[in-house]
Amino acid sequence: xxxxxxxxxxxxxxxxxxxxxxxxxxxxxxxxxxxxxxxxxxxxxxxxxxxxxxxxxxxxxxxxxxxxxxxxxxxxxxxxxxxxxxxxxxxxxxxxxxxxxxxxxxxxxxxxxxxxxxxxxxxxxxxxxxxxxxxxxxxxxxxxxxxxxxxxxxxxxxxxxxxxxxxxxxxxxxxxxxxxxxxxxxxxxxxxxxxxxxxxxxxxxxxxxxxxxxxxxxxxxxxxxxxxxxxxxxxxxxxxxxxxxxxxxxxxxxxxxxxxxxxxxxxxxxxxxxxxxxxxxxxxxxxxxxxxxxxxxxxxxxxxxxxxxxxxxxxxxxxxxxxxxxxxxxxxxxxxxxxxxxxxxxxxxxxxxxxxxxxxxxxxxxxxxxxxxxxxxxxxxxxxxxxxxxxxxxxxxxxxxxxxxxxxxxxxxxxxxxxxxxxxxxxxxxxxxxxxxxxxxxxxxxxxxxxxx
Ligand code: HEC
Ligand code: HEC
Numbered sequence: 001x002x003x004x005x006x007x008x009x010x011x012x013x014x015x016x017x018x019x020x021x022x023x024x025x026x027x028x029x030x031x032x033x034x035x036x037x038x039x040x041x042x043x044x045x046x047x048x049x050x051x052x053x054x055x056x057x058x059x060x061x062x063x064x065x066x067x068x069x070x071x072x073x074x075x076x077x078x079x080x081x082x083x084x085x086x087x088x089x090x091x092x093x094x095x096x097x098x099x100x101x102x103x104x105x106x107x108x109x110x111x112x113x114x115x116x117x118x119x120x121x122x123x124x125x126x127x128x129x130x131x132x133x134x135x136x137x138x139x140x141x142x143x144x145x146x147x148x149x150x151x152x153x154x155x156x157x158x159x160x161x162x163x164x165x166x167x168x169x170x171x172x173x174x175x176x177x178x179x180x181x182x183x184x185x186x187x188x189x190x191x192x193x194x195x196x197x198x199x200x201x202x203x204x205x206x207x208x209x210x211x212x213x214x215x216x217x218x219x220x221x222x223x224x225x226x227x228x229x230x231x232x233x234x235x236x237x238x239x240x241x242x243x244x245x246x247x248x249x250x251x252x253x254x255x256x257x258x259x260x261x262x263x264x265x266x267x268x269x270x271x272x273x274x275x276x277x278x279x280x281x282x283x284x285x286x287x288x289x290x291x292x293x294x295x296x297x298x299x300x301x302x303x304x305x306x307x308x309x310x311x312x313x314x315x316x317x318x319x320x321x322x323x324x325x326x327x328x329x330x331x332x333x334x335x336x337x338x339x340x341x342x343x344x345x346x347x348x349x350x351x352x353x354x355x356x357x358x359x360x361x362x363x364x365x366x367x368x369x370x371x372x373x374x375x376x377x378x379x380x381x382x383x384x385x386x387x388x389x390x391x392x393x394x395x396x397x398x399x400x401x402x403x404x405x406x407x408x409x410x411x412x413x414x415x416x417x418x419x420x421x422x423x424x425x426x427x428x429x430x431x432x433x434x435x436x437x438x439x440x441x442x443x444x445x446x447x448x449x450x451x452x453x
Pocket of ligand 2: 307310311312313314315316332333334335368369370371372373376379381382383384385391394395398401402405406409
């Protein structure tokens with residue numbers, strides 16, 4: 001066989017490199033692999049996980065390896081808050097959690113955030129808004145000398161609180177499996193089509209949303225602020241924060257202002273924690289339920305088309321990364337019209353002094369993750385604070401980047417709006433969810449901290 005000349009070898013090498021680079025580029029811009037397999041766990045693991053999820057935890061609980069429930073907590077079981085439509089659903093406003101955030105300021109230069117727990121195992125640990133306020137008081141302004149001039153500086157309140165509604169956990173194992181590339185590629189596609197729209201002289205604000213990069217570099221996707229990248233991390237945080245149960249991966253929340261609260265062994269061991277995660281991961285996904293009447297079916301289908309036409313689907317993307325019917329891009333958006341002096345809803349954070357910067361990845365006060373709309377018919381009330389009792393109320397609260405879409409909804413005829421609501425009404429909680437035992441439906445007994453807001 002003839003030996004290749006040097007020239008030919010070089011050419012071959014060049015083609016080889018080109019091939020690898022093109023493949024790399026194709027992969028880089030591809031949406032990654034779609035989710036193909038349903039989350040799975042053995043029946044015995046799921047059963048053990050269900051028991052942990054529905055257990056009424058006690059202080060020094062015999063099932064815990066540490067100090068059990070507390071020292072501070074919000075409720076004594078996961079299901080106390082997550083129960084609408086079955087074990088693992090959302091919860092009404094009486095199950096909201098109160099979070100606080102402190103904007104970096106001249107006294108506290110670090111960003112601080114946390115939860116004001118509503119309950120404690122001992123009166124000494126009871127948290128309240130007043131306790132947080134004492135730690136982060138209003139910074140008095142008044143007459144000051146700046147650059148030899150006397151100026152009047154306004155008071156600054158670095159502390160803001162927010163009431164956060166309990167989300168349904170249906171299908172969260174599917175959300176966990178969506179590839180990061182799918183989230184990024186969907187955004188890129190929206191950006192491109194937005195640019196083409198701009199070129200066609202449609203000068204709307206581009207509602208492409210923002211990817212939340214977490215400190216480890218992963219893309220945040222769970223939580224109203226996209227604050228966790230994986231379901232496992234969220235479950236670990238929920239154990240520590242909502243129930244005061246330490247896990248091998250997270251500490252139990254220490255009582256506010258008691259940093260020397262002693263370390264104890266994690267309450268859940270590795271096996272229990274895996275079982276709890278497996279249970280949440282394999283919760284069934286919501287489904288679309290359309291009645292048999294052809295009239296109703298037509299209405300839902302008309303609503304589905306209108307949902308696309310008025311631009312809802314730009315953010316509430318019907319299918320993402322191979323997961324059908326999720327209706328979310330899992331990105332952060334600002335959909336609140338700014339209120340003078342408050343910068344929109346959310347942690348009404350004041351601007352920090354010029355020499356202190358908030359990290360770029362920290363969400364803005366009014367940035368929220370697009371909630372998946374699957375199951376939305378069974379998860380009222382709506383929005384991060386549960387402030388919208390009805391689906392229409394939720395739509396009408398869309399402003400900011402979603403304003404064109406809301407205005408388009410408003411301009412629909414009455415029957416068209418009804419069709420859209422019928423479509424949203426078809427997005428139901430899973431029919432095969434495990435029913436909640438009556439005793440678990442009662443609200444967690446709340447102490448005074450809610451009333452002090
Ligand atoms: C006091 C009420 C309460 C209790 C108890 C509670 N949660 Fe939650 N849960 C919430 C709230 C509120 C949110 C929304 C939080 C956010 O996004 O900031 C949430 C969100 C979640 C999410 C994220 C869902 C998503 O798609 O973003 C997971 C997972 C979760 N909870 C699991 C659990 C588990 C597991 C337990 C028990 C260890 C638990 N929760 C106990 C109130 C509660
Ligand atoms: C620019 C992106 C964007 C567009 C466009 C948009 N939404 Fe939303 N939607 C969001 C975000 C972000 C939230 C959560 C906001 C919050 O909690 O404050 C939300 C919340 C919702 C909720 C409440 C869900 C829940 O679980 O609480 C519903 C219902 C909803 N949107 C429906 C619609 C409909 C219908 C349209 C079209 C008329 C639409 N959205 C257009 C981003 C968008």
